[in-house]
Amino acid sequence: MASFVERFGLFTAEQESCAREVARRIEAEQLELVRFAFADQHGVLRGKTLVASEAISALHSGVNMTSTLLAKDTSHKTVFPVFSAGGGFDFDGMQGGADFTMVADPATFRVLPWARKTGWLLCDTYLADGSPSPLGTRQILQRAIADLGQLGYDFVAGLEVEFHVFRTEVPNMDLAHSGQPGLPPEVSLLSHGYQYLTEDRYDALDSTMELLRSTLVELGLPLRSLEVEMGPSQLELTFGPTQGVMPADLMMLLRSAVKQVCARNGLHATFMCRPRIPNVCSSGWHLHQSLRSRTTGRNAFIPEQEGQSLSPLGMHYLGGLLAHGAASTMLASPTVNGYRRFRSHSLAPDRAAWGRDNRGAMLRVLGGVGDNGSRIENRVGEPTANPYLYLASQVFSGLDGIRRQLDPGASADVPYETDAEILPRSLPDAMERLKADSYLCESMGRRFIDYYCRIKNAELERFNLEVSEWEHREYFNLF
DSSP, rough: OOOHHHHOOOOOOOHHHHHHHHHHHHHHTOOOOEEEEOOOOSEEEEEEEEEHHHHHHHHOOEEEEEEEGBBBOOOOOOOTTTTGGGGGOOOTEEEEEEEGEEEOOGGOOEEEETSSSSSEEEEEEETTTSSTTTOOOHHHHHHHHHHHHHTTEEEEEEEEEEEEEEEEEOOSGGGGOOOOSSOOHHHHHHHHSSSSTTTHHHHHHHHHHHHHHHHHHHHHOOOOEEEOOSTTTEEEEEOOOTTTTHHHHHHHHHHHHHHHHHHHHEEEEESSSOOOSTOOOOEEEEEEEEEEETTTBBBBOOSSSOSSSOOOHHHHHHHHHHHHHTTTHHHHOOOOOOGGGGTTTEEEEEEEEEEOTTSSSSSSEOTTOOOTOOOEEEEEOTTTTTTHOOOOOOOOHHHHHHHHTTOSSOSSSTTTTTSBBBBOOOOOHHHHHHOOOHHHHHOOOOHHHHHHHHHHHHHHHHHSOOOOHHHHHHTTTOO
């Protein structure tokens, strides 16, 4: 009987070749386990671990997963009525916790340096009839990349990611600490913060930095720099440019690797934007992006004349990012916590403006005539974002700018004072801006946006039921 992949013709010739190489490596390197994982709606890896012999056959048969995984909010609560008619969805295959199938992309294969004889594969999600799941976020980015390819360009992106690493003091694993979510660990600092980029502070964290460096290099990630950031216990990693869906795949693997290897060494890594610790600095995810011509192989954003910030194509792409900047914010910053970062004069943006080499602007333009590094840096993202949704929102927005030849206007030399659309200040505001952008909703998939907003509304409802420490302190004694 033909396998799932064979029945529906899901592999290209190149993927078939990669799958054979993966099977060979599993046997040659005597791996015992392989983790099959997919990025869920939140950009969290979920999956199953198979013994080596089963993993080889699963390259073509796929791995079945329960569809309730696609119906959960960030507390892992199922927020759709999966056992009612239709399961709360407007397409078949989701009722009753039915299965969907993960199919590994063999090009993503890695051997995990921290786990004994264990391989890892990133997967795409399919319904039982072989069609891509409408809720598969990796496939949304693949669509965007394909649309861009029809114009003769490849998407190129480099990552600049901030996060926190603490020392775990009390893991809080008593019986009473369980829940949805459970009680987070109690932690202490690795650094006091505010000695920004001093060599002494880096040297004091050398063992942690070496742990991260060796892990990421062994995984084959294009690591460029490791930095001790401004805030207490805050670090930053930057990565060289990669192409297509690879930057998003890289971000998924990065977050997973950092959290897992830190946990194995008594540390707690978090990509939460603004942890609740004294004197904290928010973490951002700055996305550097450009387009590469498939005809010439050159960066299509390089300006042609002195005085230009980008090429005409690059300026139109920039215009698209601005036009959909407020609407795409929810996909770049998808948590309640992330909106605590947007503050004036804080190195985080507060409006949809662009600036020439200006870190206060949402879109920072870098490069010049003859500079192959000419690019746009989007500074609006937080490091929790689902990378496939964040990058897809950028590609679709830029495509709209190219097709309509949008003019981004003049550089905002004072970005916190310029007359530009104010970015959303809360997750509900961001959700409304996204739903009001018909182009972006249609491009991402109206069905997907409605589904995604329903999940985010469930999180907001839980958030609004909690009485905060501020409310208690403000009103309990006053009234």
